[in-house]
Amino acid sequence: MSTLAGSTSDDLRRKAISISGIGAHEGNEEESIKKQFNRHLHYTLVKDRSNASNKDFFHALALTVRDYLSGRWLRTYQHYYREDVKRICYLSLEFYIGRTLKNTIINLGIQEVCEAAMKSFGLKLDELEDMEEDAGLGNGGLGRLAACFLDSMATLGLAAYGYGIRYDYGIFAQTMKNGWQVEEPDLWLKDGNPWEIVRHEYTQRVHFFGRVVNTDGRIEWKDTQVVLAVPYDTPVAGYKNNVVNVVRLWSARAPDSFNLQFFNDGDYVKAVCDRNIAENISRVLYPNDNMFEGKTLRLKQEYFLVSASLQDAIRRYKASQPGVVDITRTSFEEFPDKLAFQLNDTHPALAIPELMRLLMDVEGMSWEQAWNITFRTCAYTNHTILPEALERWPTQLLDNLLPRILEIIYYINHLFLIEVRRHFPGDEDRVRRMSIVEESENNQINMAHLAIVGSHAVNGVARIHSDLLKTTVFRDFYEMFPGRFQNKTNGITPRRWLLVCNPDLASLITERLGDGWVNHLGELRQLEPYAEDENFLQRLMEIKENNKLHLAEYIQTKYGVNVNVHSIFDVQVKRIHEYKRQLLNCLHAIVLYNRIKNNPNAPFTPRTIMIGGKAAPGYHTAKKIIKLFNNLARRINNDVDVGSKLKLVFLENYRVTLAEKIIPAADLSEQISTAGTEASGTGNMKFMLNGALTIGTLDGANIEMAEEAGEENIFIFGLKVHEINGVRRNYNPSRFYDELPELREAIDQLRAGFWSPDQSDLFMDLVDNLMHHDHYLVMADFKAYIDCQARVEAAYQDPLKWSRTCLLNIAASGKFSADRTIEEYAREIWDVKPNYHVIPAPSERPLAESIGVDM
Template structure:
């Protein structure tokens, strides 16, 4: 039961406070079949429904829509995951959605636990709940509510069971992505859960005061309640305090999380913090997506790598094997031709499979710096305009990714990349030498085609901002070479394969932090001719001739607002790394040695390894072999 209901205003579904409603959770199970079909797991999804919502009298009177209004509004709660939260109504909808999904999942989990166990004390031995970022953090007060109010346990026992059952994975260092919900929403919608949160916070303050006497600032920083103006509940703090384990998803991310983002809580609970570097499944991203390359690998070392990616280490000596390098080259060329054919058939876009396929596929965000990549292309475009005889290998730059519905600057970057593509296509001076393609409707199916076809992987986030990345791993195991910053899991990838097999550039996370107080993008504009020429070309409407001033918000973000993500600070270094990349590509044997080295050392980045670490180090779960 909730202290709100839902209605559509201006075409947008939102929350109406103070109008109580009841919802039912309807489970839908999706089978997940393990490799080889010997075991099947279940992914349980939830749909919201309104109990007894069908108004038969209204239906009989011909009011067909109003007869179903309650049911339709309830179902809309789970129609779209992560609804647009740019408005207060949208934020309220997301808040209720998160609670609804947590409440359904915990009620179902407890029901199944009680079916075979009478002793609540065995809950952490039978159940492991991983909070995947802050979205399910309401599980902390909700599980406490169940144990206190339904099971009748005392606070100390309920709190011990809750913390031993829950664990938390953090996926971001961005302050705006660490959820903080207005306390007044809890007061109106979830008053009992708020009582529990405030009691947790009271006890936390006492614990901090006992450990660090006299440090009132630490108490405020550690608190679950942020008191800057509108009081808000810090959901990341709630997840950390209410669980027995907190991990980041790459070594640098976990270190920054511990030393910077939640330093006070990490000093209070140092034993709870660890790292679990992300991984991706080789069955989908190599075996299924790239059958030609997978066949070449199997022919060389057998097929055990499919379920034990560490086996790829056996490919390391084959970097010097001409036959294997040729097989990998041919497999990659086949993937490029296949993608080019698919792209032409499905979109009419023609690309040259003999050009360098240079890809950046990820969510569109300022810190991921798709605009930095666009600036690189503009510099190369300027070079060819000024010197048509310049030797430069033909290149095709692919971009793909989605922007959040209300993220206007990210959408403007998408527009810029499309305008850049159109201008280059229409310029005979560079046609056939440079091409930009923004691939719409990015999804896994598209990635399965593009990643095996890519020669170059761009991982160019501002250092210290990317938690991990997973596209970087997919590209690596398919033999693409990375041009990127020392950020996220790319650092660990370069350590595994050797930095000599990567094209790394740019500021480190520490340098980004140290230079923040004095950094000025204007210095780069004034002292770097190619940077200035590229920006002048963009802001002179060369790429927006029929929409004057269209890209002025990008100018404001870069030059007037201080270039928060330091695009201009890294542009020259990016271009230098790009030059090294072209030099390496000109030597086919060298390029293929680097590609094979990347494939051979990608074994650590399998999700199999990641899940084993979660199971053994956090969940205390043992394998159950399937006969």
């Protein structure tokens, strides 16, 4: 008889509480947290309160919260195994998680008791939260989207696993030296990570190099170099539903036998040092500049991720049996009904040939059986239409690094081109365009084509983006597979991007609507009647002003710049890239400065222009734009004629934690990319939800935001997508220089070294690009942008009207919840239903029904 089976009901309850780590709902919850906190401080960290630092206190609290999660985590996976649910495997090379503590305690509903417990020790919760390092395992939107999706999948009760890489170094830390960006390593793990649990027992073996041997039809990949993929699990809590999912990040390790020959030859030091070759795979996140450049290490990372993740998913599938885990599944017929692999961009596209390899070479299936399973299981999300950003890998590199995978890709392409010729007989040009293998002097594999061919669903991330995929870059594929293409407009999690970062606004909304909006963001529409309630609008303005004060204090402390909190907080925060057009923002700052200097006594709407974002280390033009903005700031901020009318601030080292300070304080959100270049954007949604107004082009999700809020409540300017090609055919950017005096004055100042007195020709390359190579149409959209900014200034003169417009934007932001996005993925791609039921907490039901699970 098992221990649980022989226990009384009181024993069971005590065991449940013990397993959960904290006695939730048993006695005084605050006392339980205090007890666990002291236990971790004394016994895990071996510190007492007299010699512990805030960093120690943070770790003790994080471990206490993780204890609170542990019983829910086990209970969640028991539930998944008992119900034999379909598992969603979200494969992404980036997860831009940020900090975990505050988001987790809010999702668990224990913020107040944690605050009270820390206060009883003389500690402030927010100060401990500031001790946490950002998990900067992403470059920007793609990685942050993946993190939002994890939150939503847990909140919707989906059995989801995020699969990524545990980079030792995340996105680089950005510092400024004389106005130039300097990159510093981001060793985010230097103090340890209290959230993760290493799962050595689920380590997978990933193969590289070697040769392929065909013996009587039996394929073997021999003489490979093996790298071990060690999984580290971080829990992801759903919002107040007791669901805890996981993001599993793989760390590369060399096997004990790595380069054993060197040991045998007596070269111990070389043998040990050469282990780094294998372990470098998970050493560093590649900075993204939207310009694909093939690098062997990056290809290794992509294959390492998919091979380890797919092996792990197959292991778990084989161990799953309804209600029983010690019986192994031997049939793969149910595989597509029990697993879905979502490819977050082309980085995990090698999952398609790798799954084929595992099913054929390891599980012994025929090609037809394996392809049927692979095609039904995989789905692909595209994030860019920029041709230079699409991945292409040289066949020579693949042949050396992954010879078996290249063989499978060749055969996938062979069968696919037969199908193309059957659909479009005689159209060999189309066959060439659609081929996965791009034949030239140096043949390449087009990873987007591979992802489309091997996936049953392909989606863009905003309606215009999805339409452009079908009519431009993937038009041939859409004509052949029209039913395969879908749209899934991106979303953000309202938990982090309102509850966590703007608690005062969240409380005001809850006061009027209740808290149902947190899980059903569409309920924000019920705020619309308050647009005529001046008292409500006044409170909204007070919250915004308080958020602006907090940001102003940060800016004063960090940069020594005293900003006017009554000015327009004009914010553009995103990766620095030419298509995002931070340069257009810089030109506007120059125009405003010149207006003040030319007529110091004229009426002027005060403005604080803030730009934040990182340039990829090798992206010269992006770095030059940062230098330009910093030079503008140095001169403008110290000009007595300008005073408090205009300030410029570069927000150094932009990351998730800094975004949580900036976004609630913004008045104006700059979303000014060239129409047709931004796939969706998610920063635009965060600003909208927090009551900032948008100035932007009709690009990405801006279009849908304008539809939801009404075009009268958003500042739209510039060329539209259907106009771009016509303009480019006969584009002469210097014409705008001749026709627009304010633009000419700004260009002349850049050319003459007015903004770079120490090096007069410093910005000549930017001038040359604008005048002769203006691919992103900065000059063409300049006047429309300047005129639109004048409309912004006029609107800001009427605080009540501005506040009313802000409220209408908040009320219209419900569509842009990641919960809605994930619901659409679930129903229309993964064929699963969201589950809004709350799983009982560990203390609410004994564990007598529990079953063992493979995590």
